[in-house]
Amino acid sequence: MTSASLDNPLVALEGRLRHCRNVRTLGVRPNFLDYTPEERRWIREAAKIYYPSPFYAELLDTMGKPTFPSYHTYKFAQDKIKQTALFQMAGIPHPRTRVFYGRRQKARIVDHFSFPFIAKVPRGSALGKGVYLIRSAEDLAAYCQMEGPAYIQAYLPMEKDIRAVVIGGRVVHAYWRVAPVGDHRTNIGCGGDVDFSPVPRGALALAVRTARVCRWDDVGLDIACRRDDFVVLEANMKYGREGFRRAGIDYNRLLEQCIVDGSI
Structure with a gap:
């Protein structure tokens, strides 16, 4: 205690x-x-x-x-490039992802990915902002006008994904996020809905393993179902709390109890 x-x-x-x-x-x-x-x-x-x-x-x-949270948690906050490199090095299941620097590399994106695919703002974005579904060469050209490296990820068609919040080495809350009609993003801040149907144990186990291997002790992990297994899409250290509120969980009292029981 x-x-x-x-x-x-x-x-x-x-x-x-x-x-x-x-x-x-x-x-x-x-x-x-x-x-x-x-x-x-x-x-x-x-x-x-x-x-x-x-x-x-x-x-x-x-x-x-x-x-x-640990220093390691802070080091990877809002940096998808570092997160992807760590997932790949640590063997964490993750959608096929590549980073392209400069005009020459960006011109070769279509050599590695077929339309449609996902493009993201690699640093500083959160809450579903800075995520684009690239369907055509025109979409890609518009995205590549943005400054900085291009962060490209294979598109996984899905209507919902899982948000698992790991604090102090255990999942304290997990739920499904359902994309609104006509949008590929499941984020609640972008109009996504919450579904409290049971989350598969395999997804919860992956969340705990990812947090442990990456040494993140306060993180919201976005996990997608892929056929019969699961992949980590990204990590959010500044995760929203709307999912806690809708579940009737008092986030502040939860953290108080984590402090009392010594888990954080």
Whole structure:
């Protein structure tokens, strides 16, 4: 069990735990000396810092201070290129994906993929934004006008996929996301619906294995069914909470309990 006292409280920096009663959230201040002397002591003496932000996660990892989420979780947030490379290296089932840099490489996309296929904004996108179904040469030309590398993925025809949220090494919530009519995206923020039919055990096992192998301890994994098996589409460290709300799960109380039972 994680414990704290008034003199040495449990400390978070980012606001994810601001509504949790057993954690004191200090905020992310770009200059460490902007924290009060007492707050700086709390940070230095805390056994673990919760939601430290990407900036402080790297500094705390250098100092050997444990954080939640892990530094590894922060390193892969909103970076599909790194995620894909890690999935491929670790043998995590993942749709066939390639990254193309520069005009010469982009001109060869159709040598590797047949229409239709998926193109994504590889960095900084979330909530279903920056995902395109490329049906023609015209669609591809428009996508390639965007700056940066082209992130191309095989198209898996599907009407729904699975969102599995893994916190502290276990699936705390999983559900189906159903695409709206005429859209290939299942994201709730893009009009997708939620289906609480049972999620196959194989998908849950893949979610746990992926989080463990990748050393991600707070992540929403998007998983698709492919014939008789499952593939991880991508990882979301800034996952939405609408699926929790619709299921009647109090996300803040869930995190409080995870802290109490020592799973995070």
